[in-house]
Amino acid sequence: MRVSRFFAVGVAAAMAVALAACSSSGSSPSETDSGASGEDYPITIEHALGTTTLTEKPERVATVNWANHEVPLALGVVPVGMAAANFGDDDGDGLLPWVKEKLDELGAETPVLFDETDGIDFEAVADTDPDVILAAYSGLTQEDYDTLSEIAPVVAYPEGAWATSWRDVITFNSRGMGMEAEGEQLIASIEQEIDDAIGEYPQLDGKATMFLTHVDPSDLSEVSFYTSHDTRSAFFEDLGLSTPKSVADASAANDEFSGSVSAEQVDVFDDVDIIVTYGDEELIALLEGDPLLSQMPAVKNGAIVALDGSGPLGTAANPTPLAISWVLKDYVALLAAAADKIQ
Incomplete structure (x- = not known):
């Protein structure tokens, strides 16, 4: 079966507009800071493992565990490091096909890939010198979170491990990048794609x-x-x-x-x-x-x-x-x- 690939053109165009035009918006109930995006700092994010405060917009974004890197990539930001795909990788390059396509679209080289076969490689994460670590969809333990927090501020899951909806993955991770408004635009774009697809059936x-x-x-x-x-x-x-x-x-x-x-x-x-x-x-x-x-x-x-x-x-x-x-x-x-x- 040939899998459809229509995200690259539609959302890339939408996000180009969003990145240029979107301004601040209100915060979600899970977030305690009233600022939304851009220059409204500090940003404070409450999650299941603690409270994370960002004093300025992160420039170097790292992600751990499954799929968190897809949020910055969808918003046009290439992480300095991210977890290698440990299943579903059909060619063994550590990238799922939709991630590889997005990197190619952005004209970017593959970031540092963290081998998480035996758990988070804290040393490798630290070596990328991140300003923030995104993990809204993850299985972080409190110990993992505390260790990562010694490297950089960490955005963990809102409620339970491996239970974060795709919308909240975008909301929390984009918030951690200082790009909440752009994240909202991404959610709306995907929702429209879903509505269009199921409308045919x-x-x-x-x-x-x-x-x-x-x-x-x-x-x-x-x-x-x-x-x-x-x-x-x-x-x-x-x-x-x-x-x-x-x-x-x-x-x-x-x-x-x-x-x-x-x-x-x-x-x-x-x-x-x-x-x-x-x-x-x-x-x-x-x-x-x-x-x-x-x-x-x-x-x-x-x-x-x-x-x-x-x-x-x-x-x-x-x-x-x-x-x-x-x-x-x-x-x-x-x-x-x-x-x-x-x-």
Whole structure:
């Protein structure tokens, strides 16, 4: 499948205007400083791991953990250092394709790539001499945050680790760059792209969709799924889909990003119209052949979207500022094809 790539032209043009014309705007409820962007300093940002104050606009931006670098890149700023992609990287260069395309568009060389295979490389981060470290979408521990804060001010996640919505990733990271207004423009641009894409597929409207976690073909005794706390599942709402009551109830019962039920209780998911998961046609055949899982309406109807979990398409199903536009048309088309099979 050739994945659509229409972000580069549309948003680049929009952001060029935004960078030239946008002025200050009001702060979000999570931020305590009344200034917005530009020269309104100090800027104070409250987040789950503390309070960060910036006394002047950062010039050298570093990012750690997954996808945070996509915010400065989308706003035309090349980080001095960022985390190397540790999955979904189809050519082994440490860059996901939408990131590589954006760097090429900006005429920029690849920044320093931090190897986070064994955790954050604090020494490598320090060597880039950053003015701010962005980590609004991350799994930072308090110890990580405290160590990074000795290097530069750190913008951490607003509530929970790995639970930051793509909008808040943009809001908090752009705020940390002193570019809140530009971040708002970016959010509006992506929202418009989403509206345009789903407008072509009215059959998606309200379809109850769940995201199964990686299915173990050797053990189908449990059905594991991402709760609504996970950004992959939360993104369904952006696409005009709905959260099944079964998943919503399980999400309300705990704060975890995933949950599971015994396959013997699979009838709890009778309210699921569409299933998205990682796998291929072989996995779909396995689900359809299982005496218990085959009873799920979505499986009976073949309303399943199977994504390559190790490739760019599956990776992009976790919505991030640049990945959304890169994958949007193809992802929505796959969901619509599944919706067409609902009986």
